[in-house]
Each structure stands twice: as structure tokens, then as C-alpha cells.
Amino acid sequence: MKIIVTKDNIEGGTKAFEIIKKGMENGDKVLGLATGSSPIPMYDDMCDSDLDFSDMTSINLDEYYGLKPDNDQSYHYFMQKHLFDKKPFKHSYIPNGMAKDIDEEVDRYNDIIAANPIDIQILGIxxxxxxxxxxPGTPFGSLTHKVQLTESTIKANSRFFDNEDEVPRQAICMGIKSIMQSKKIVLLAFGESKQNAVKALVEGPVTEEVPASILQDHPDVTVICDEVAAAKL
Ligand code: GLP
Structure with a gap:
């Protein structure tokens, strides 16, 4: 596991952008993309660049279950706003959070991932x-599945909603096994609230109680964090 410590999230975003740029120069065609605040500076760099993504495929990690794509808290909306409006891809896949038949949607998404092996997977934590x-507790062998969000995640993500009651309780999410099959993984973590997670990811035992700890077993992982998030290492 390679660890890059940056001054702040802006510099961290640029480091991640440089990895994507180099990957594309070397023929990468499929990007696994993430939402949340951590990758936003990287998306800003992508949008400001002269890179052309029109021959690329993107596969997003997850989507809330029950939010329409035009809901401003959906991950569809997030991706349009932060990347796709300015940089369209050839194909962009995100789980359908409005799917009537969730099992069918899970199967469809697994087929998409199988047909498009991910070259670089971007992750937050x-x-x-x-x-x-x-x-925590998700089997390391999991494929795409429907998840019940924990109280901790509902609370953490409620900052983006008007109140906690509006945060969906379920989501559709790419599984850990699929994430681990990506050729290269870049994880972004910034700020004090990520200190314990970063320590557990890098130094803790590999355990399903800390899903990110499995990344210790992947051959090509780069963790990009700022000095504050890295403070407990
Ligand atoms: C959500 C997303 C994750 C993301 C996490 C951290 O739960 N599903 O993919 O990594 O938030 O978000 P942030 O980067 O805003 O701290």
C-alpha cells in the first residue's frame, strides 16, 4: 500500500487526478467512480483539464435506494453536477435507485461490472x-447488493440533507469483492473525522468489521490523505 500525505484535499485531488491522467495515457478505459466530498477536488481537476473522456466508461460505486436521479441528493445528480455535465463519458453506469425489482437491478449491475473490468477505482472512506x-460486517466476498445503512452513516450523511429523517435508509452498492478486482485502487481521505478510519485501514487487522482494511491485501492501492487525516499513523 502506497501512502501519499498532502497538505490538503486540493493537493490530494491533484495527486489522484495525475494517477487517472497517467492511467489514461497508458490505455485505461474504465474508471470506477465515487461520491462524497473527498473526490470533489479531483473531479474539479478533471473538469478543468483538457482530457477527453468520450471514449471512457465509468462505473459508480453506489446509489441511495428510493431517490430519483433528479433529486439533488442522489448520486446520479452528484455525478452530473461534478463531472458528467462538463466531461461526458461514452458510457456511465450508476445503480438505479428507483428500480422496482431490486434483485434484477443487482444482477444487472453485476453484469455491467463483469463486462467492464475496472482499471482504476476511486474510493472515499x-x-x-x-x-x-x-x-462494517459486510462479507469480503460480497458482490453488488442492497444495504441497510448504519446509524453512523445516516448521521454522517445527514449534513447533506435538510434533516436526518430525509436520509434514505437503504442503498444499492458494489460489493467488496468487485472493488478488490479493480486493477488499481486510489482511496481519498481528508480531515480529522477520518483519522481513526485511516489508521484502521493502514495499520489495523484485516477484518470485516473495518471493510477498508481488506485493501491491505490488494497489490496496487494508493491512499491519498492530508496531514490531519494521517496524524495517527
Ligand atoms: C458516503 C459514500 C461513500 C463515501 C463516504 C465518505 O457514505 N457512500 O462512498 O466514501 O460517504 O464521504 P466523504 O468523502 O464526504 O467524507
């Missing part, structure tokens, strides 16, 4: 060590 919406 939850305060409790979750990756995407794979909460």
Missing part, C-alpha cells in the same frame, strides 16, 4: 471504515 456503502 466512511468514518466507520466503510467503503462505498459496504458497512
Amino acid at each position: 466512511g468514518r466507520n471504515g466503510h467503503i462505498a456503502f459496504n458497512e
Whole structure:
């Protein structure tokens, strides 16, 4: 695991952007993308760049269950706003949070991931060590699945909603096994609230109680964090 400590999230975003740029120069075609505040500076760099993504495929990690794509808290909306409006991809996949048949949607998403092996997967990390919406206790062997969000995640994410009651309780999420099959993984973590998660990810035992800890077993992971998030290492 390679660890890059930056001054702040802006510098961290630029480091992640440089990895994507280099990957594309070397022929990468499929990007696994994440939402949350951590990757926003990286998306800003992508939007400001002269890179052309029109021949690329993107696959997002997750989506809230029950939010329409035009809801400003949906991850569809987030991706349009922060990336796709300015930089359209050839194909962009995000789980359908309005799917009537959730099992069918889960199967469809697993087929998409199988047909488009991910070259670079971008990840954030939850305060409790979750990756995407794979909460503590999720089996390392999991594929795409429907998740019940934990109280900790509902609370953490309520800052984006008018109040906690509006945060969906469920989501559709790429599984840990699929994330681990990506060729390269770049995880972004910034700020004090991520200190414990970063320590557990880098130095803790590999345990399903800390989903991100499995990344210790991946051959090509880069963790990019600011000095504050890295303070307990
Ligand atoms: C959500 C997302 C995760 C993200 C996490 C951290 O729970 N599903 O993919 O990593 O939030 O978000 P942030 O980067 O805003 O701290």
C-alpha cells in the first residue's frame, strides 16, 4: 500500500487526478467512480483539464435506494453536477435507485461490472471504515447488493440533507469483492473525522468489521490523505 500525505484535499485531488491522467495515457478505459466530498477536488481537476473522456466508461460505486436521479441528493445528480455535465463519458453506469425489482437491478449491475473490468477505482472512506456503502460486517466476498445503512452513516450523511429523517435508509452498492478486482485502487481521505478510519485501514487487522482494511491485501492501492487525516499513523 502506497501512502501519499498532502497538505490538503486540493493537493490530494491533484495527486489522484495525475494517477487517472497517467492511467489514461497508458490505455485505461474504465474508471470506477465515487461520491462524497473527498473526490470533489479531483473531479474539479478533471473538469478543468483538457482530457477527453468520450471514449471512457465509468462505473459508480453506489446509489441511495428510493431517490430519483433528479433529486439533488442522489448520486446520479452528484455525478452530473461534478463531472458528467462538463466531461461526458461514452458510457456511465450508476445503480438505479428507483428500480422496482431490486434483485434484477443487482444482477444487472453485476453484469455491467463483469463486462467492464475496472482499471482504476476511486474510493472515499466512511468514518466507520466503510467503503462505498459496504458497512462494517459486510462479507469480503460480497458482490453488488442492497444495504441497510448504519446509524453512523445516516448521521454522517445527514449534513447533506435538510434533516436526518430525509436520509434514505437503504442503498444499492458494489460489493467488496468487485472493488478488490479493480486493477488499481486510489482511496481519498481528508480531515480529522477520518483519522481513526485511516489508521484502521493502514495499520489495523484485516477484518470485516473495518471493510477498508481488506485493501491491505490488494497489490496496487494508493491512499491519498492530508496531514490531519494521517496524524495517527
Ligand atoms: C458516503 C459514500 C461513500 C463515501 C463516504 C465518505 O457514505 N457512500 O462512498 O466514501 O460517504 O464521504 P466523504 O468523502 O464526504 O467524507
